[in-house]
Amino acid sequence: MTEQSFPAMSGSLVEPQPAVVAPKFWRRTAPMLTAAALVAGLFGGVTGAVIASPDSTPTTSSVSAQTIANTSTLDWSAVASDVLPSVVQVNVGNGLGSGVILSADGKILTNNHVVASSGGQITVKFNDGRELPATVVNTDPTSDLAVLQVSGASGLTPIKWANSGSVKVGDAVMAIGSPSGLQGTVTTGIVSALDRKVTVPGETRRASSVSYQAIQTDASINPGNSGGALVNAAGELIGINSAIYSPASSSGEAGSVGIGFAIPSNTAKQIVDRLS
Template identity: 90%
Template sequence: MTEQSFPAMSGSLVEPQPAVAPAPKFWRRTAPMLTAATLIAGLFGGVTGAVIASPDGTSSGTSVTAQTVSNQSTVDWTITASKVLPSVVQVNVGNGLGSGVILSADGKILTNNHVVASSGGQVTVKFNDGREVPATVVSTDPTSDLAVLQASGVSGLTPIKWANSDQVKIGDAVMAIGSPSGLQGTVTTGIVSALDRKVTVPGETRRSQPVSYQAIQTDASINPGNSGGALVNAAGELIGINSAIYSPASSSGEAGSVGIGFAIPSNQAKQIADQLS
């Protein structure tokens, strides 16, 4: 078991010292709303990548024989996504946002505490079908970084299906679903990179306490805005609540995926959710 603990980000920028590597940072932030300029730039980047890279990495006219090289190549992720997307919501809190998973048909939703901690009670949830409704914070548990919300005036929702996180294995194929930077319904895939990874997330203000838990580590891309969203297995069952990412320190203060993400195991999340509901 390896413990990873990273210092909180400084509130001011300092000039880096020569020949000294910057300290890593560990993030659990909600995402800012995406601006049109940022979105357009991102779309251009995606088009460029599509032109440069061949889908199968081969040149035109070359004949190749397909082989199964990993457990991911046998998964039809379109089926997984169609099962899980109706059970994942976007959580809007002022100028920030996160994600959440539906617990009950009448609108109970599980998310991270840090997503709603500074909401001031102003919370809405947006469903996969485009509906957006007000929500109230039912209860929170800052020590586990979990919170339960209640969406107003809804029924017939599709609750998330739970998996036994004790049965998760290193190398299992997984999918992360959430709203990175407000891009609702984004799915990314990867594997379970490690289990029982003890991580400590620093408090984001002087009044908040650090949060520690034994996490599932994944290389599925997780970014600000994914917090509170689903990490599921190939069957579309919840194995964890995406909660934090590791990101090297940068002078810009921005964090993005480097393939090291962490999720609160589903068994722990379900136990806390039952207590909070």
């Protein structure tokens, strides 16, 4: 299989080239965006987009009524309700990523690039709003995975693991994490490809490049999703969201274009057993 390796975004590229990046560590360089502002950013330039505050109702004169038939038999709300307590936000200095709970006493799995430049200042925020300090137990930079230990945690809900070897192209999936600091965000899609060999170039939080056989998905993954969960329709972990494809940008910013990559759960489980 041909390896998919792309240059990092730099803004000095001669030709428009794609890049596989790991941008889901979100650096808080500006005040938190409101949900309304994010909607404006996501839909800016789209004809007919409607932006309204949560407590306002668009009138029929400005919005055409639409009825959308949901033919899916999947109850994604039940999946989200089941998995959200097992996914956390990992706060590191002026940035953040996501993680999944490994044990009731507070072991957390995340990406190494999320915590690589933490300087020891890490807190984990749970779905119920609690925020507790954490320390790094061990890391594996070659696989881009790390295990944390939360101080004073108990009674947590560990993530349920699935056999990623049984995943098929076209399977329905849900990504859960904290894109741009919006904790508890869920997006859905399908498995777009399997065993996709990707290479993420070295950058600020990664001394050297990282390569792995990834699960490719079109579920929306954005800055802040790093280390979060990719689960199947049963709410079981099939991968750790780790990188996305993004067109080259002079600004260096990356966002979802429907091509995301996750470290398969079977690979992650082997690493976790060695790091814990």
